[in-house]
Amino acid sequence: MDKDVSAGSTTSTLGHLALGLTLLAFGIGHTEVIDGVTALDAAVLATFVGGVALFVAGLFAFRDSDAFTGTAFAALGALWFTWGLTAEVEASANAAGLFLLLFALVTLSLTLGAPGGAALTRGSYGLLFVSLVLIAVAQFGDSAGLAKAGGWFAAVGGLLAWYGATAALAHWPTALPGRGRPAGQGVTATG
Numbered sequence: 001m002d003k004d005v006s007a008g009s010t011t012s013t014l015g016h017l018a019l020g021l022t023l024l025a026f027g028i029g030h031t032e033v034i035d036g037v038t039a040l041d042a043a044v045l046a047t048f049v050g051g052v053a054l055f056v057a058g059l060f061a062f063r064d065s066d067a068f069t070g071t072a073f074a075a076l077g078a079l080w081f082t083w084g085l086t087a088e089v090e091a092s093a094n095a096a097g098l099f100l101l102l103f104a105l106v107t108l109s110l111t112l113g114a115p116g117g118a119a120l121t122r123g124s125y126g127l128l129f130v131s132l133v134l135i136a137v138a139q140f141g142d143s144a145g146l147a148k149a150g151g152w153f154a155a156v157g158g159l160l161a162w163y164g165a166t167a168a169l170a171h172w173p174t175a176l177p178g179r180g181r182p183a184g185q186g187v188t189a190t191g
Helices: 010-031 039-063 067-086 093-113 119-141 144-170
Strands: none
Touching (some): 010 119, 067 093
């Protein structure tokens, strides 16, 4: 691994920790890999850590003139807050699928708009996008297998977000050496 480490702000680090924990809980719940733990069990964490904490981190990022991080965290905070509050509300499978599909579009925008050097950030958002699409399609088609696959994508995305935030705090490397780049000019996880 390259020696580059994340130079993200405190706001970015806090936001990625919140995103990582929320995605891990959401993903593990959908995989049902732990007996008796479902996605609904992540609703409280999603509401307060993923929803409130991410939204507040987004506001702080806007205050620091970081438009991308502010937009990402505020939008994802809205996703998790809404999902957390409505997780146990009776809604049709198609309505739930549409909700997830609409937020998949938001995460696609975040994936495509992530700064070029933010490989872990782009990876986390990309995995969240795939997860939301799979779980939305699972809702439309009543497929437990697709929902579990979506859960695994979310869990891995959560691990990437968590690692990026932890790397920023611990000064761990976040980049693999690139071909054709001079030594020491790897990609870092900021943003």
